[in-house]
Structures are given as C-alpha cells and as structure tokens.
Amino acid sequence: MPNLLDYDLAGLVGWFAELGEKPFRARQVMRWVHREGCDDFGAMTDVAKSLRVKLGEQAEIRAPALLRDDVSGDGTRKWLFDVGDGNAVETVFIPESGRGTLCVSSQAGCALDCAFCATGKQGFSRNLEVGEILGQLWLANRLLGVAAGTEEDNGRVVSNVVMMGMGEPLANFDNVVTALRVMLDDHAYGLSRRRVTVSTAGVVPAIDRLRDECPVALAVSLHAPDDALRDRLVPLNRKYPLRGLMAACRRYLERAPRDFVTFEYVMIDGVNDGDGHARALIALTRDVPCKFNLIPFNPFPHSAFARSPVERVRRFAGILLDSGIIVTTRRTRGDDVAAACGQLAGQVRDRTRRTLQTMEEV
Ligand code: SF4
Known part of the structure; x- marks a missing residue:
C-alpha cells in the first residue's frame, strides 16, 4: 500500500x-x-x-516506530527509530536560542567506514526510504508537540535540518533529494534552502548532481588536511582525493544558497590536531570560501582514538581564526543520553563486520 x-x-x-x-x-x-x-x-x-x-x-501514512526517546540535561533529544529487520536509526533534536536543529539519518548503518565513527563500525544495512527519512522530521514535530497555529509552530521548533545523522546522504541520492524537496516545499515544511544542510564525506559526482538538482547548504566531513591522513580516516578519500573534492566545493558554491561550505573536522588527540595540520588546512582551503566546525571526538567502545584536549582545540581554532577563517567549536551535547552518534543504534544490533583499526594503523 x-x-x-x-x-x-x-x-x-x-x-x-x-x-x-x-x-x-x-x-x-x-x-x-x-x-x-x-x-x-x-x-x-x-x-x-x-x-x-x-x-x-x-494509502497509508506510516513513519518508523519509536524505540527510544531520551532527553538530555541540556535539552538535546535523541530518538531511536525502528526501520525493520533489526535495524534502527537515530534522530537528534538540538534546541538552541532562536533555532532548533534536527539531525536526520539517511541510511541504516554506513558503508564508508570512517575510522572515528561509531556508525561506520556497524557496517551497512540499507538505504532509507523517502518516508523513513521524512518520517524522522514528521515524527519529531509530533513528538515535540508542534501543532499548526501554535506559538511553537510559528516559531518553527524545527527550523533547521542537517542530513548529518547515520549514513552518507549522497550515497542514497534519489531518496534524499525527494525528501529535501518536501522539506523545502511550502505545502509541507517550507524550510529555507539555507537552513537545510547536506553533509557528505565527499562523493564528488553526487556533489555536482546536488548542485544541479536541489542545491541546499553543503557541509563536507574533512577531518584531515592531506590525502595520506585522509585516506586512513575517511577511506572514501582514496576514490575522491582532496584536490577533486575542493574543486567540487568551488563548483557547488556557484549555485549554493550560502556563499560558503562548512568543513566538519573531528579533533582526534595526536592524530589530526597539530599546528601543522591547521596550517595545511589553511593552504588546502585557500580558494574555497568556508567555515570550519571543530568537533571534539566523541569516544565510543573499542574506538582507538581519544578526544583532543580543550587547550589543543583552542589553539587549533586560533590558528585558523588568525588566517581569517570563521571557526566554531561544537559543544558536545547530549552526552548523558548516549555518547557518540551511532551508538544507540549500535546497541540495538551490533553489526560490526570489520576489524577495528588500531591507533597505530591509523
Ligand atoms: S562519518 Fe558519516 S560517512 Fe563516515 S562512516 Fe560515519 S556515518 Fe558514514
């Protein structure tokens, strides 16, 4: 049906x-x-x-079933949704003054196996259907108690969506773009293109397609300033190395609703957080208008990495800032309801199929 x-x-x-x-x-x-x-x-x-x-x-109107609903002390809300066959996906709502951001998953698991990611360690199950992607937003609004005509609705409790949950959104291109169209549609959620962000590990041809078919704000999970390190942290880099990725970012900005790309950068102690890494990033992104979002690594069981110390993150940010790059450092939120992104779902089904890389290997 x-x-x-x-x-x-x-x-x-x-x-x-x-x-x-x-x-x-x-x-x-x-x-x-x-x-x-x-x-x-x-x-x-x-x-x-x-x-x-x-x-x-x-016909029916069917969203994924709710498995868990956790509210953190800082107001962050994490939901775990059942998408069948023992698979679960996470959706996170982050309230901030003046806006509410919903972090939405696009796949059950992820095939890209980034070295620092709890989701990647679970392996890949399948792409989410459009209704399973949109169902996360639809359910979030219901669970947050948004009813039409209420103050919350006028203020848009969910004002921003980031496709930054489990999975690589551009590896589920058609379903993600259909869902994006509904998010942007005035008959549905009417979100501004500037407030809907797709975050990719760098699927270069799909970045070009997104620019042509449904340009929204773009975030790229960068995590390393050179191919040698990025090959190990983000294995997709072996297929789409940094030079081509930076060129794709420049092309994207020709049609993007925002005039910058956000580079996500997980800060891993002793791995990618040195002064030299920061200076190499400045050189790498010289021709790409960008902002950096530094994310202190969120440890998870069996992960081989540790979080960069606060002082190291501050110094790293300072080097980028001194070169004129805008930098934000993500506060680690919702730690008390579930640590790293992907962990809740991992507890439902441990799909670990890969040998965990050791720090020495990375
Ligand atoms: S960081 Fe993103 S792309 Fe990489 S394994 Fe995790 S979910 Fe997949």
Whole structure:
C-alpha cells in the first residue's frame, strides 16, 4: 500500500492523477500530512468525504516506530527509530536560542567506514526510504508537540535540518533529494534552502548532481588536511582525493544558497590536531570560501582514538581564526543520553563486520 510520506508534491500529484483526482487535492492532503502532522484521513476535514474514504482504503501514512526517546540535561533529544529487520536509526533534536536543529539519518548503518565513527563500525544495512527519512522530521514535530497555529509552530521548533545523522546522504541520492524537496516545499515544511544542510564525506559526482538538482547548504566531513591522513580516516578519500573534492566545493558554491561550505573536522588527540595540520588546512582551503566546525571526538567502545584536549582545540581554532577563517567549536551535547552518534543504534544490533583499526594503523 503506498505510504504518502514517500512522495514529494510531484509524486503525490502523479499518484492522485492515477486515482482520478486533481492536483489541488494532492496539495491539500500534503498540507494535512506534513503541516498538520495528520495521519488520519478521516480528520482531513476540507477533503471531500469520498476521497477520504478512498485514501483510507488505498494509502497509508506510516513513519518508523519509536524505540527510544531520551532527553538530555541540556535539552538535546535523541530518538531511536525502528526501520525493520533489526535495524534502527537515530534522530537528534538540538534546541538552541532562536533555532532548533534536527539531525536526520539517511541510511541504516554506513558503508564508508570512517575510522572515528561509531556508525561506520556497524557496517551497512540499507538505504532509507523517502518516508523513513521524512518520517524522522514528521515524527519529531509530533513528538515535540508542534501543532499548526501554535506559538511553537510559528516559531518553527524545527527550523533547521542537517542530513548529518547515520549514513552518507549522497550515497542514497534519489531518496534524499525527494525528501529535501518536501522539506523545502511550502505545502509541507517550507524550510529555507539555507537552513537545510547536506553533509557528505565527499562523493564528488553526487556533489555536482546536488548542485544541479536541489542545491541546499553543503557541509563536507574533512577531518584531515592531506590525502595520506585522509585516506586512513575517511577511506572514501582514496576514490575522491582532496584536490577533486575542493574543486567540487568551488563548483557547488556557484549555485549554493550560502556563499560558503562548512568543513566538519573531528579533533582526534595526536592524530589530526597539530599546528601543522591547521596550517595545511589553511593552504588546502585557500580558494574555497568556508567555515570550519571543530568537533571534539566523541569516544565510543573499542574506538582507538581519544578526544583532543580543550587547550589543543583552542589553539587549533586560533590558528585558523588568525588566517581569517570563521571557526566554531561544537559543544558536545547530549552526552548523558548516549555518547557518540551511532551508538544507540549500535546497541540495538551490533553489526560490526570489520576489524577495528588500531591507533597505530591509523
Ligand atoms: S562519518 Fe558519516 S560517512 Fe563516515 S562512516 Fe560515519 S556515518 Fe558514514
């Protein structure tokens, strides 16, 4: 049975046409589903009764089932959703003054096996369906108690979405782009392109496709200033080395809604956090307008790394700042409900299929 969370507006209009229904009916139902968070066709009061009955018989609105709901002392909320066959994905809501950011997963597990990542260690299960990606936003709004017309809704509790949860979004390109279109659609969530971010480990051809098909804000998981180190920390680099990745970032900025790329950089003690690494980053990104987001490494069981000391992170940030680069250092949030990203899901099913790399190997 079709799940209406799987469709963007064009898809919904097409499916409604098959039912013999007009496009405006699809827009009406889309607003009910996404703006109102409604999953009961009978409650869609301005939709013709005959259509409501038809929809009830031939369609469903189905989001992933909630497995866990944890609220951290700092207000960060982490949800664990069941996507079937023993797979679970994480979604995190981070409230900040003036905005609320939802971190959304795109795959169950991840095939890219970055050396510092709890999700990568679980291996790859499958791509998420559109409805499973969008279902995270749809459910977050419901679980945060956002109802249309309330103060929260006007203030947009979820004002920003980052595709930065489990998985490599650009490896699930079609489903992610369809979900992005719904996030941006005024009949659904109406989020600004500037407030929706896709974070990639650097799938170069897909960065170009995203620029052409659905440009939103771009973040790149960089984590190393040279190919030798990045090959080991982010194995995808062996396929798409830094030179080509920086060129793709420059091309992306020609059409991006923001005039900079955000480079994510996990700070790992003694591995990538030296003064020389910072200076090499400045040289690497000289031609790419960018901001850096430094992320203190979040240790997880069996990880071979340690978090850079606070003073080291401060010094590293200072070197970048002195060169004119804007730098933010991510506060580690939600530690009391689950440590590193990917750990909750890992507890549900330990899919470890790889030999954990030791610090010496990296
Ligand atoms: S850091 Fe991202 S791309 Fe790398 S293994 Fe983890 S989820 Fe996959």
